[in-house]
Amino acid sequence: MLEVNNLSVGYKGVQVIWDVSFTVEEGELVALVGSNGAGKSTILKTISGANKLISGDIVFKGESLVGVQAHKIVAKGLAYIPEGRRVFPYMTVKENLELGAYIESDNNKVKQSLVRVFELFPRLKERQNQMAGTFRGGEQQMLVIGRALMSAPKFLMIDEPSLGLQPTIVNLVYEAIATLHKQGITILLVEQNVQKSLEIANRGFVLENGRISLAGPSGELLKNEEMKKVYLGIS
Secondary structure, three states, X not given: OEEEEEEEEEEOOEEEEEEEEEEEOOOOEXXXXXXXXXXXXXXXXXXXXXXXEEEEEEEEOOEEOOOOOHHHHHHOOEEEEOOOOOOOOOOEHHXXXXXXXXXXXXXXXXXXXXXXXXXXXXHHHHOOOOEHHHOOHHHHHHHHHHHHHOOOOOEEEEEOOOOOOOHHHHHHHHHHHHHHHHOOOEEEEEEOOHHHHHHHOOEEEXXXXXXXXXXXXXHHHHHOHHHHHHOOOOO
């Protein structure tokens, strides 16, 4: 469904991603893991159209995304949830969600998407008229996931969903991600929480200093001695 071929990316003349290649098959949940500053978010931003690449190609459902504007990429069925839980604080929860459906002109489909989000996150339904800026971190994470779902994506990229959240909230967020995967959405998950992400993923890629250093089925990566020592804290 997604092919990243020999991707190189830089900022202001400084290269940060070198010749990265990987694929995500339809229906998979793939984890892209690594330490802070490895370049994980840069890859997602580039796929979503927010960054320009130096070289390489990004192919989504057989079509190159290079040079395609970000809003047109969303319309193709690929949604990106950036890290940082960016909500519109002076708008209600419902208004935030409705903004996520800006590409959809059919009001009935928008209503269906809203029902789907409320089923996934009942707390959002309970507080749909509350200002989003009054939400705590975990609630805001639910909201940004819900807002992305309003575009009815076939492929979802999620960047650091557990960052700064309490363990109980992290579990709720990961349960929601697993549910979306079971519902047929293909997911590319970027995380520093290596253990948590690989536990729910089909496959994983490890990014180190802008290059992929390890790749394979999640179960094999969790047993890998280098992974245990460097990322899982097991010696």
